Structures are given as C-alpha cells and as structure tokens.
Amino acid sequence: MTAISCKDLCKTFHQGDATITGLDHVSIEIESGEFVCLSGPSGSGKTTLLNAMGGLDTPDSGEITLAGQPVHSLSKSALAEMRLHNIGFVFQAYNLVPVLSASENIEFVMQVQGVDKKERAKRVSETLEEVGLAGLGDRLPAQLSGGQQQRVAVARAIACSPELVLADEPTANLDSKTADQLMALFEQLNETRKVTFVIATHDQRVMAHCKRLVRLEDGKIVSDELQ
Numbered sequence: 413m414t415a416i417s418c419k420d421l422c423k424t425f426h427q428g429d430a431t432i433t434g435l436d437h438v439s440i441e442i443e444s445g446e447f448v449c450l451s452g453p454s455g456s457g458k459t460t461l462l463n464a465m466g467g468l469d470t471p472d473s474g475e476i477t478l479a480g481q482p483v484h485s486l487s488k489s490a491l492a493e494m495r496l497h498n499i500g501f502v503f504q505a506y507n508l509v510p511v512l513s514a515s516e517n518i519e520f521v522m523q524v525q526g527v528d529k530k531e532r533a534k535r536v537s538e539t540l541e542e543v544g545l546a547g548l549g550d551r552l553p554a555q556l557s558g559g560q561q562q563r564v565a566v567a568r569a570i571a572c573s574p575e576l577v578l579a580d581e582p583t584a585n586l587d588s589k590t591a592d593q594l595m596a597l598f599e600q601l602n603e604t605r606k607v608t609f610v611i612a613t614h615d616q617r618v619m620a621h622c623k624r625l626v627r628l629e630d631g632k633i634v635s636d637e638l639q
C-alpha cells in the first residue's frame with residue numbers, strides 16, 4: 413500500500429518583495445513500511461516537504477494522498493483525526509509543553525486519543541525506557557538537556573503507535589551513542605511494527621540506517637536511491 417503520495421507539489425513563501433522557493437514540482441511515492449531519509453543542504457525544502465506530507469501546511473499546488481485518501485478531500489476535522497491517530501511527528505523544535513512533565517508530555521496525545529489511563533501509564537513507562545529516559549519522567553522540559561528533550565519528543569511521537577512517523581532532524585542534539593540508540597529503535601519499529609519512517613536529516617549516521625535516500629536541492633528532488 414502507498415503510505416504517502418505527493419504529486420507535483422509547489423510551495424513558495426513571500427517575504428516582502430522576495431519570493432522564496434519552498435518546493436518546486438516535487439513528486440514522490442512512499443510505500444507502507446519504507447524507511448526514507450530526506451537529505452540536502454539547509455533551505456533545500458526538507459521541512460517544507462515533511463510539513464506538507466503531514467498536512468501541517470498546504471502546498472500552493474499539487475496533490476497529497478495519505479493512506480489512500482487525498483488530503484484536500486478531507487475536512488479539517490478528518491485531517492486532524494488522521495494526524496492524531498496515524499501520524500507521529502518529531503519536530504525540528506521539540507514543541508514540548510513547558511508546564512507538563514516529560515511523562516505528561518508523552519501522555520497528552522494518548523489522552524486526546526481516548527486511550528484509557530492504565531494503558532497510557534504503561535505506554536509512557538515503556539516509551540521512556542525505549543528512548544533511554546527511564547526515571548526522568550517527572551522532570552519538566554526545562555530540567556532536561558536538549559538531547560533529553562528531543563528524546564521526549566520522540567517518545568511522544570511513537571507512544572501512540574502511529575503507522576507513519578515524520579521526523580525532522582531527530583538526532584540534531586544527540587551524542588553519537590544516543591543517536592545510534594534512537595536509530596536502532598526506529599529500525600526496530602520499522603521492522604517489527606512495519607511503521608513507515610520519513611526522516612529529514614543532515615546526519616550521516618541517520619542516512620547510514622535508511623533504506624532509501626532522497627536528496628533535495630532548491631526545493632527539487634535531485635536524487636532518489638535505494639541504499
């Protein structure tokens with residue numbers, strides 16, 4: 413099954429008189445269970461493409477299909493439902509809620525999904541363990557290092573068992589050992605639960621783990637290769 417299909421996406425940004433290219437006729441198909449990296453220089457359109465794929469931002473033209481459903485045909489609430497239940501996001505800025513503890517940040521999405529309390533507690537402790545943060549669940553984001561906050565964001569994204577994870581620079585603030593552990597976790601989820609991963613990254617360590625490497629330059633896909 414096709415997890416994501418993008419057809420001829422274009423997106424420009426306007427800043428004063430300047431027109432900035434975000435995406436320039438991008439087409440890509442990603443099958444369920446793939447492990448894809450988006451690479452390319454800063455400003456090449458990786459985040460813009462991920463945001464479009466997740467329905468967080470609307471391209472100017474082109475068509476996106478998520479799990480067989482054209483995104484433009486979904487109502488706002490149907491799109492929100494799909495994001496909530498099927499997609500785990502790891503943002504470039506971690507977007508943790510500062511007044512909630514690490515555990516509460518992870519639990520929050522499941523609460524909105526209607527997962528019952530006992531199950532939430534179980535998954536919070538499992539995912540904290542998986543990302544190497546066992547015992548730190550009670551800390552506020554400000555009491556954690558950048559890398560630890562990043563791992564809370566990863567735990568939050570995977571706690572609700574999404575079919576698709578869209579991750580933007582998930583290893584940017586991690587030391588090599590933690591980055592390797594995170595990639596091992598992603599690989600395990602990909603292999604055992606068939607979770608589809610699309611990861612934007614500059615990190616060679618991450619690219620080494622992916623099965624398909626897509627390179628963007630100036631908003632265009634310039635190469636797309638199986639590893």
Ligand SMILES: Nc1ncnc2c1ncn2[C@@H]1O[C@H](COP(=O)(O)OP(=O)(O)OP(=O)(O)O)[C@@H](O)[C@H]1O
Binds near residue numbers: 425
């Ligand atoms: N909200 C915005 N307003 C204006 N320009 C934007 C906006 N978002 C992105 N851009 C521009 O669009 C282009 C693509 O940006 P994007 O964030 O997708 O790049 P990226 O590949 O993710 O870069 P990085 O590796 O630095 O994260 C860049 O030139 C950027 O400056």
Ligand SMILES: [Mg+2]
Binds near residue numbers: 580
């Ligand atoms: Mg980016």
